[in-house]
Every structure is written in structure tokens, then in C-alpha cells.
Amino acid sequence: MSAIISDTLIILSDLHLGPGWRHGELGSLFGQHWLLRLFSLDKKLSQYLEQGLAAHDPSVTGDLPLYLSTLLWKLKQEGYEKEDFDFHVVLGDVVTWPDERSFDFARRYLSWNWVEDIAGLGLHREKLLMIPGNHDKLFKSNLFLYHEFARHVRVEPQPQPGRSYLVSKPSGNREFLFASIDASVYCGKNLQISKVEDLDRLTNFELLSCRDHIARGKVTEELINELVEKIVRLKRGESVDGAHLKDYPTATKILMIHYALDFKKVVSTSLWKSLSNFAVPHECNGIEVLLERVKGEFDLAVHGHLHSPKVYYCGSLPVIAVGTSAQRTTESPRSFYLIKLTESGKIFAEHHHWPQDSNGFKRDTNEALTCELAPPRAA
Ligand SMILES: [Fe+2]
Numbered sequence: 001m002s003a004i005i006s007d008t009l010i011i012l013s014d015l016h017l018g019p020g021w022r023h024g025e026l027g028s029l030f031g032q033h034w035l036l037r038l039f040s041l042d043k044k045l046s047q048y049l050e051q052g053l054a055a056h057d058p059s060v061t062g063d064l065p066l067y068l069s070t071l072l073w074k075l076k077q078e079g080y081e082k083e084d085f086d087f088h089v090v091l092g093d094v095v096t097w098p099d100e101r102s103f104d105f106a107r108r109y110l111s112w113n114w115v116e117d118i119a120g121l122g123l124h125r126e127k128l129l130m131i132p133g134n135h136d137k138l139f140k141s142n143l144f145l146y147h148e149f150a151r152h153v154r155v156e157p158q159p160q161p162g163r164s165y166l167v168s169k170p171s172g173n174r175e176f177l178f179a180s181i182d183a184s185v186y187c188g189k190n191l192q193i194s195k196v197e198d199l200d201r202l203t204n205f206e207l208l209s210c211r212d213h214i215a216r217g218k219v220t221e222e223l224i225n226e227l228v229e230k231i232v233r234l235k236r237g238e239s240v241d242g243a244h245l246k247d248y249p250t251a252t253k254i255l256m257i258h259y260a261l262d263f264k265k266v267v268s269t270s271l272w273k274s275l276s277n278f279a280v281p282h283e284c285n286g287i288e289v290l291l292e293r294v295k296g297e298f299d300l301a302v303h304g305h306l307h308s309p310k311v312y313y314c315g316s317l318p319v320i321a322v323g324t325s326a327q328r329t330t331e332s333p334r335s336f337y338l339i340k341l342t343e344s345g346k347i348f349a350e351h352h353h354w355p356q357d358s359n360g361f362k363r364d365t366n367e368a369l370t371c372e373l374a375p376p377r378a379a
Pocket residue numbers: 014093133134135258304305306
């Protein structure tokens with residue numbers, strides 16, 4: 001790729017931060033409720049569930065800030081003229097376990113340059129875009145702790161549960177619109193689960209009903225109508241949430257959601273994957289209706305959640321699925337994206353990963369993951 005890059009975004013997702021540098025582990029899930037012990041009879045399923053609750057790998061979180069600095073330096077060597085990436089986008093599941101200690105570590109890691117003598121990301125609040133994921137409200141009926149965390153990193157306001165929030169940001173000659181969507185399903189009431197051991201206190205019904213809200217997404221009619229109305233108002237030149245665009249048609253419009261826009265295009269249809277998804281459903285109901293109603297409005301959609309990097313299309317809308325950027329896992333490579341835009345509006349997706357047999361991040365040469373995106377066609 002020889003075109004000069006004018007704008008850049010770093011897309012992180014599913015950091016799954018724990019309560020401190022060295023405190024990623026959360027204890028065994030299967031010494032707990034008898035139903036969970038039943039799951040443990042299947043080795044693959046138990047490994048899947050335990051990895052879902054694993055926190056960050058300290059060597060990955062420690063290396064990421066240094067790797068991003070090196071990446072920026074290389075971009076400058078190639079002609080990129082800015083002193084930093086334009087935006088950092090964090091697509092939810094900032095923490096694995098939504099307690100005060102984990103969010104406090106997340107606050108320091110995201111916003112400080114150094115945390116206990118180890119490099120932090122030091123992200124500038126004006127350049128930081130975030131949305132919550134299912135882990136950021138695990139067993140909770142609201143986003144109270146996540147919103148407190150957002151307030152402390154001074155990225156506010158954030159979408160309310162089941163709602164959207166729009167923000168516009170200038171970058172050089174270009175305007176960006178970021179539409180944040182919260183499509184999480186919430187508990188009817190807080191389940192008072194503050195540590196893994198508390199799972200024992202759940203009734204059988206409460207534990208089984210977790211299938212409905214623990215990892216599943218849902219886009220409601222209210223959310224769709226709200227987003228469509230906001231887009232109409234923006235097009236009329238009105239201010240909406242934190243967004244106001246001088247020229248709607250030429251702005252680069254990005255849809256940010258934690259859940260997959262097309263689950264089946266990201267996750268394989270193997271029997272094992274179907275079984276694990278039956279145990280803990282990860283789809284997002286109603287997402288296809290939202291995509292139909294906002295057809296032609298966005299240039300790019302980005303999501304996380306499935307820990308499986310992928311570039312795919314919903315109709316003509318390019319979609320980037322980001323893997324987990326830091327979780328301790330034996331299954332998925334750690335993953336983030338660098339999005340590059342040229343002056344003429346071409347978009348390149350560059351996948352960076354930490355393969356299992358490696359000791360650091362590197363640019364992914366797989367052309368299915370590192371590629372130019374086809375521009376969406378007008379509706
Ligand atoms: Fe998630």
C-alpha cells in the first residue's frame with residue numbers, strides 16, 4: 001500500500017482486565033454451583049467457560065503500549081504526519097469481572113502512561129471512544145460501575161442500557177461520527193455476585209436464567225427507532241447527543257457495537273461451537289432489523305465479543321470483528337486493529353496479533369484480515 005495515510009484509528013476490544021497487574025486469575029469456576037460442576041464433566045466446555053472468565057495476560061497488557069508506540073513510529077516513517085493516532089476505540093468487555101478493583105485498574109491502565117512502573121496506554125480522553133460489553137455489567141441490572149469508570153477516565157456520557165449515544169469528532173479536514181450502541185441484555189435485578197465463589201448462592205433458576213443475559217445481545221425496537229430518529233436529526237443539521245456534523249454526506253460514519261452483526265459469519269458452525277453457544281448464547285437478537293433500518297448510513301461497523309477477528313460484509317457494509325486484545329487464553333490469538341484512511345477516503349484494515357507461538361504482537365499478513373475494505377454502496 002503506497003498511498004499516504006491521513007487518519008488512523010486503533011480498535012481494541014475485550015481487554016478483560018483483572019483487578020491489578022498480577023491479579024488476572026479469578027479462581028476456579030467449577031468448585032462452585034452443582035450445575036457448573038456438571039458442565040465441568042465435559043473438558044472442552046469447562047475450558048470454554050473458564051476461559052470466558054479469565055482476565056488479562058500481564059505480559060500482553062505490558063507489551064501493548066510499547067507495541068503501539070513502535071507502530072506509530074513506523075507509520076511516521078511511511079509518511080503519516082500526525083503525532084498520535086487520531087482515535088482509540090475500545091469495544092467493550094474492558095474488565096472481566098465488573099467490580100470496583102477491576103474498573104480501578106482499567107482506569108489507570110487506560111489513562112495513565114505508567115501504572116506501578118509498567119507502561120499504561122495513556123489514552124487521551126478526547127481521542128478515546130468506548131462502549132460497554134456484557135462483562136462490564138455481568139450479573140448486574142445496570143451500568144452503574146461502568147458509568148463510574150467512564151466518568152473517571154472522563155469519557156462521558158456513555159450510552160444508557162439498551163440505548164445509543166452519538167459523538168462527532170473532527171480530524172484534520174475530515175469529520176467522524178461514532179454511533180455507540182449498547183445492545184446488552186440485563187438482569188432483572190442485581191444478583192449480588194461480587195466474586196466467583198458467590199455463584200454458589202444462586203438458585204438453580206437464577207443460574208439457568210443467566211443464559212439469557214450473561215453474553216447475549218438484543219436490539220430493541222426502541223433502540224432502532226431512537227437511532228434512526230437521531231440520524232434524521234443529524235442530517236437536518238441539528239445537534240444530537242455529542243454530535244454535530246457540518247456535512248453529513250462526507251463525514252466518515254462508524255457504528256460501534258459490542259455484539260456481532262452477523263454471528264454466523266464470525267463463528268464456525270461446528271458441533272462443538274453450536275454446543276458451547278447453546279450453553280451460553282452469544283448472538284444479538286434483532287441486529288438484522290437495525291442493519292436494515294440504517295442501511296447506507298455507515299461507512300464501517302466494528303464489534304468485538306466473539307474473540308475471533310474477521311473482516312466481513314453485511315450487505316455492502318464493511319464490518320471488522322476484533323478479537324480479544326489482552327485476555328489470557330489458549331484458544332484465540334490476542335488481536336487489535338489499526339484502521340488507516342487515505343485522503344481520498346480509502347479504508348485499510350490492518351490486523352495485529354500475538355500468535356500462540358510468539359512472544360509479542362506483530363502485523364498479521366493474512367490477507368483475509370489485513371486488507372482494503374470495499375466502500376459501502378449507497379442505499
Ligand atoms: Fe463480550
